[in-house]
Amino acid sequence: MKPKIVSIFSGVGGIDTGFSHAGFQTVFANDNWQNACDSFKANYPDAEVVCASIADVDFKEIKKKYGDIDGLVGGPPCPPFSKSRFYRTDKKRGLEDESGFLTVSNYFRALEELKPKFFFFENVAGFVYKPHQAALEMVQSESQRLGYKIVYRVVNAANYGVPQIRQRFICVGVRKDMPDFIFPEETHSELGDETHKKWVTCGDVIGNIDFDLPEDKDKQAGSKHKELLKLVPPGDNYLFFTKERGYPEPIFKWRSRYWSFLLKLSPEKPSWTIQASFSNNMGPFHWKNRFLRIQEIQRIQSFPDDYVFLGKFSDQWRLIGNAVPPVLVEVVAKQIKNEYFK
Incomplete structure (x- = not known):
């Protein structure tokens, strides 16, 4: 029986998806965006998917329906805690933002009502x-x-085999009567060495896809x-056209x-971080000077x-950009499975 x-x-x-690949089963899922709920259900038809505000979900009823729950997983929406909020003086940051407080406080309401063995935040x-x-x-x-006792750290997804430099905060909590959780060792590094594989590159995963379709x-x-994009070397950005980089007639300030x-x-x-919003001039773009495909x-x-x-x-871009890379999650989920569900 799967946890x-x-x-x-x-x-x-x-x-x-990461937890599924590690041998877990999602019995209940919740989001407040209908398209996300429909897409989730298309991939996990056996799970109960409720599209509603987290504040309206009765987790005590979920526990009655499904019995003991082994784990609670989720990533509260991140805008209130993102770097961009340092520049958005018109919006509050962190828990001062109403949505930030609502999501984090309801995460722990779910934890209190479900009383699982572990949680992934x-x-x-x-x-x-x-x-x-x-x-x-x-x-x-x-x-x-x-x-619960917790262990947390900021990890780079590229160091766990994801072809993307993506920094994420991951916290794992386990009941106090259980052994301490130990984060899995990194499996990859930029150059690789005796104990690490080299980072997985964009060329490794999308270099063999032929999507050179006519641009809209x-x-x-x-x-x-x-026209400037065509001049940017692969792996570079607008800073290529600055005085500090030695561009003859600088176009942008540093x-x-x-x-x-x-x-x-x-x-x-x-790749650099795939963001949730799609833009005509914000990358990353393909090295062949075109938009990336879904x-x-x-x-x-x-x-x-x-x-x-x-x-x-x-x-679709938003769904993917908002997601946590499954390969990163799978590494952590396997560690949880091996330690607590042998």
Whole structure:
């Protein structure tokens, strides 16, 4: 019998896919975006999927229905804790943001009502930044109050075999009567060595996909800067055109744009973070000066090729960009499975 997990803030199921590959079964999933719920159900037809606010989910009833739950998994929506909030003076940060407090507090309400053996909590790397100290302290104090001991760290997905440099905060909590959880060792590094494989690159996963289709005339990679994009070397961005980089007639000032502006992938490196929003001039773009295709960012996020994403192009992009790379989750989930469910 597979250990049972309840999934919240499920999105399209990146976390669930990692746990599924490690031998767990999602019995219940929740999200408040209908397209995410429909896509999740298409991939996990045996799971109960409820599309509603987390505040409206009765987890005591879920436990009555499915019996003892082994694990709670989920990544509360991250905008309130993201780096971008440092620049958005019009919006509150962390727990001061109503949605930030709502999601984190309801995560621990679910934990209290389900009383699982373990929990998996994921968020952006900014969760550990000093301005968000209250959120991290809430995770620590609520875990303590509910009888769980936790281990957390910021990890780079590329160091676990994902072809993407993506920093994420991962916290694993287990009941106090269980052995301490030990994070799995990193399996990959940039150059590789005796104990690590080399990073998986974009060329490794999308170099053999032939998607050189004609560009949509209304949506060209780079937008009004499409000609500049063609000049950017693979692995570089708009900084190529700055005085500091020695460009003869500088076009942009140093660090005047987002890092992803005119950012182009290199086939010799992992991708940079695939974000949830799609833009005409924000990369990463393919090294052949075009937009990435859904099938390509799907591989960069380490989803199986047969995984289903519903909705229009921008919806599918958002589903993938918001997800946690399944390969990263699988490494952690296997460690949980081997330690506590032998």
